[in-house]
Amino acid sequence: MKIDLLITNCVLLPVPGAETLIDPGFVAACGSHILQSGPMSECPTVEFGTVLDGQGQLAMPGLVNGHCHAPMTLFRGLADDLDLTTWLHGHIFPAEARTVCPEMVYWCSKLAAAEMLLSGTTTVADGYFLEDEVARACAETGLRCVAAQAVIDFPAPGAEDPRKNIEVAERFLARWQGRHPLISPAVFAHSPYACGNDTLLRAKALARRRNVPFFIHAAETRDEAGMIAEPLAPTPIGHLAHLGLLDRDTVCVHCVWADEQDLDLLAQSGAGVVTCPQSNAKLASGRAPLAAMLQRNLRVGLGADGAASNNSLDLFREMDFVAKAHKVQPNNAVAVPAARALQLATSGGAEVIGLSAGHGTLTAGSVADLILIDLAQPHLQPLHRSRLPVYSGCAADVRTVVVNGRVVIHNRRLLTIDLQETCAQVRRLAGQ
Amino acid sequence: MKIDLLITNCVLLPVPGAETLIDPGFVAACGSHILQSGPMSECPTVEFGTVLDGQGQLAMPGLVNGHCHAPMTLFRGLADDLDLTTWLHGHIFPAEARTVCPEMVYWCSKLAAAEMLLSGTTTVADGYFLEDEVARACAETGLRCVAAQAVIDFPAPGAEDPRKNIEVAERFLARWQGRHPLISPAVFAHSPYACGNDTLLRAKALARRRNVPFFIHAAETRDEAGMIAEPLAPTPIGHLAHLGLLDRDTVCVHCVWADEQDLDLLAQSGAGVVTCPQSNAKLASGRAPLAAMLQRNLRVGLGADGAASNNSLDLFREMDFVAKAHKVQPNNAVAVPAARALQLATSGGAEVIGLSAGHGTLTAGSVADLILIDLAQPHLQPLHRSRLPVYSGCAADVRTVVVNGRVVIHNRRLLTIDLQETCAQVRRLAGQ
Numbered sequence: 001m002k003i004d005l006l007i008t009n010c011v012l013l014p015v016p017g018a019e020t021l022i023d024p025g026f027v028a029a030c031g032s033h034i035l036q037s038g039p040m041s042e043c044p045t046v047e048f049g050t051v052l053d054g055q056g057q058l059a060m061p062g063l064v065n066g067h068c069h070a071p072m073t074l075f076r077g078l079a080d081d082l083d084l085t086t087w088l089h090g091h092i093f094p095a096e097a098r099t100v101c102p103e104m105v106y107w108c109s110k111l112a113a114a115e116m117l118l119s120g121t122t123t124v125a126d127g128y129f130l131e132d133e134v135a136r137a138c139a140e141t142g143l144r145c146v147a148a149q150a151v152i153d154f155p156a157p158g159a160e161d162p163r164k165n166i167e168v169a170e171r172f173l174a175r176w177q178g179r180h181p182l183i184s185p186a187v188f189a190h191s192p193y194a195c196g197n198d199t200l201l202r203a204k205a206l207a208r209r210r211n212v213p214f215f216i217h218a219a220e221t222r223d224e225a226g227m228i229a230e231p232l233a234p235t236p237i238g239h240l241a242h243l244g245l246l247d248r249d250t251v252c253v254h255c256v257w258a259d260e261q262d263l264d265l266l267a268q269s270g271a272g273v274v275t276c277p278q279s280n281a282k283l284a285s286g287r288a289p290l291a292a293m294l295q296r297n298l299r300v301g302l303g304a305d306g307a308a309s310n311n312s313l314d315l316f317r318e319m320d321f322v323a324k325a326h327k328v329q330p331n332n333a334v335a336v337p338a339a340r341a342l343q344l345a346t347s348g349g350a351e352v353i354g355l356s357a358g359h360g361t362l363t364a365g366s367v368a369d370l371i372l373i374d375l376a377q378p379h380l381q382p383l384h385r386s387r388l389p390v391y392s393g394c395a396a397d398v399r400t401v402v403v404n405g406r407v408v409i410h411n412r413r414l415l416t417i418d419l420q421e422t423c424a425q426v427r428r429l430a431g432q
Numbered sequence: 433m434k435i436d437l438l439i440t441n442c443v444l445l446p447v448p449g450a451e452t453l454i455d456p457g458f459v460a461a462c463g464s465h466i467l468q469s470g471p472m473s474e475c476p477t478v479e480f481g482t483v484l485d486g487q488g489q490l491a492m493p494g495l496v497n498g499h500c501h502a503p504m505t506l507f508r509g510l511a512d513d514l515d516l517t518t519w520l521h522g523h524i525f526p527a528e529a530r531t532v533c534p535e536m537v538y539w540c541s542k543l544a545a546a547e548m549l550l551s552g553t554t555t556v557a558d559g560y561f562l563e564d565e566v567a568r569a570c571a572e573t574g575l576r577c578v579a580a581q582a583v584i585d586f587p588a589p590g591a592e593d594p595r596k597n598i599e600v601a602e603r604f605l606a607r608w609q610g611r612h613p614l615i616s617p618a619v620f621a622h623s624p625y626a627c628g629n630d631t632l633l634r635a636k637a638l639a640r641r642r643n644v645p646f647f648i649h650a651a652e653t654r655d656e657a658g659m660i661a662e663p664l665a666p667t668p669i670g671h672l673a674h675l676g677l678l679d680r681d682t683v684c685v686h687c688v689w690a691d692e693q694d695l696d697l698l699a700q701s702g703a704g705v706v707t708c709p710q711s712n713a714k715l716a717s718g719r720a721p722l723a724a725m726l727q728r729n730l731r732v733g734l735g736a737d738g739a740a741s742n743n744s745l746d747l748f749r750e751m752d753f754v755a756k757a758h759k760v761q762p763n764n765a766v767a768v769p770a771a772r773a774l775q776l777a778t779s780g781g782a783e784v785i786g787l788s789a790g791h792g793t794l795t796a797g798s799v800a801d802l803i804l805i806d807l808a809q810p811h812l813q814p815l816h817r818s819r820l821p822v823y824s825g826c827a828a829d830v831r832t833v834v835v836n837g838r839v840v841i842h843n844r845r846l847l848t849i850d851l852q853e854t855c856a857q858v859r860r861l862a863g864q
Contacts, residue, residue, distance in 0.1 A: 076824060077820075083763070284764055284765035285760075286763055312811055312826075317749070324710055328712070328716060328717075333714075335716075376855065378550060379547045381505065381858050382505075382859050383509075383859070391743040392743040394826060395826060426813050
């Protein structure tokens, strides 16, 4: 038995949501996958490659950012304290028109990938224009990425003629499908208000033909229903259902304004949801009915959205926020417990965005995507149940990050790219 | 002109709320106070003591935690996802009965003080039993503390006979008033439901006699009005007003269930409010009407509350949360803008808890309590308005902390106490 990576003597959280900790525990990986994990007493004594001492550290699955627009790091803090419509039309669309090009997408995605890895995220589901450059940046940085090429009915970077947007997406899928262990291509239809019915149908047909996930923003703002050109139902999610777009390979992002019937449609179809609570709050869009979603056993993941609307890609903050914000109005202390927040940000999100079974856990056979958290930090003392790092853990507690069996961060140092150069390139692109 | 501490070439945020940044700027301190700050072109060239190069760093006032129970770090993560009543009576009160003693208060406060300094807080308003030990721990660690001795009508540590609770508080004030540059003593009457009317009147009379701030939990939960033994008005704040307890030296903490009339009473009396949005959310108590408070120009500060209900003492998280959580239900992107959140957590809070004018700013004559934030962090790139570190900054970005003119943290190393020993003592007290 060959082991490439062995983590010993850690506090092990193998399955988020189960709250069972193994202390002391171990994780052994061979190649890209986990071979075995469990109590130290069962640790195999065989030939191995790298051994990391996990003493005083929590080993847990890497976090899964269920929705992001990685290149939008360029616009972080550009326009704050504005509602979505003003923010988007008054600031972001004009800034994108000025700046989006392959070089911008590449460098700003590289910064995003670095930021995500440094805050314990090992997988992102991204959607943007020129998504090739996002995929390339993530592959180089060592971040797993479900990279979804955007489809929109306006002239866009890389698809200046919107009549060719499906063709552009199809070529993207062909370039990336099965080509890189970290990259899974997908389709991202922007929204029911920025894509006509024909485009939505053709985009979903492409995703079905290629057997890839289909992402779409839906029901983000109260006004969205009124912005759909040829509505087939009173709500955006009803509209998508009427078009036959909801199935287990469709991911509806946001769903802030999903009503009871919409939740039924999502439940019946098996469509996934990604909630982005901080972005929805900051853009004053509202708060998704997450407690009701969880009661209906919808498939739900957690997303940071872009850095322009959050303004951070830190899923530790997102977990903390989602668990706390949903406990009020109405007041219910168990609406989203800590363990559930952790599950949304790991195995829950992984399942929604189409990753293989076991992803987001540290059990035999799952991919070796994991993080080590320094439990000696003063803000993590003492160690009661707070070893679930939802209410007190933070990004900077992440010491080591492993993606696909490869150590990409060790002692908080990113080993894969030149981070200083990346930051400098982004500042240059921002005119600084 | 003698300068003891000079910070050069920083990005300077002298007055939170004003959003004006001076780049490059300087701050010069003499003894415990700021002598001068401004653009580098005006930097004095005189004899000095310590010079810190602020290149690539944001110099801003240290954060002011307006409400805390420092010793409760012992209970961090002990009981999560519970409403306040179950949490308090089922878990916290029993745990306190087992564990609270001078040694526990001392070590757990020292941990809290370290955690606060490491996350950029330079002043805390604390309230607990055996508050001498909190004051001692903060003084040793180098954290400024408005230390309020708790008064409650039950047998409590240090005041086993509740008939002597005012006497205990009076002796506490006598011991600390004017004795230590970092410590300002005060009175903390627990709440209108845990203190009878006579106790409330006597506690406030003591605070008036000694000219110190008077803190009280008020209107934290919906049920609180019904828990007051001899109510003089329909609401807790009405009750306090009827007793004549509201004035500019009274600080009402929480005010989640303050109604319109209560807000009028607070405005008319000039009483201060400290809001603890994360604690209120996590305990499913509700959300304070902060937007309405700000519209009425109430004096408001921001607090983390204890680590048992948050579970962090990190005011960066608190600023982010307060600004985002108040933008929804109703949806209003400017309910609490970033600059306002920063002001609540600095000069706003400082004024509420009774500190001298100018506290919470970096202007000539104010105390030299300041922090340096590393702007080179990837999650802070690029630098648009996000240099206000509300939506993207985090505790670990704080590199250097100065309190009362003394450098207490340099390059994230706490210089004042043995942090490892403190953590070990707290783990021992937690039975770990």
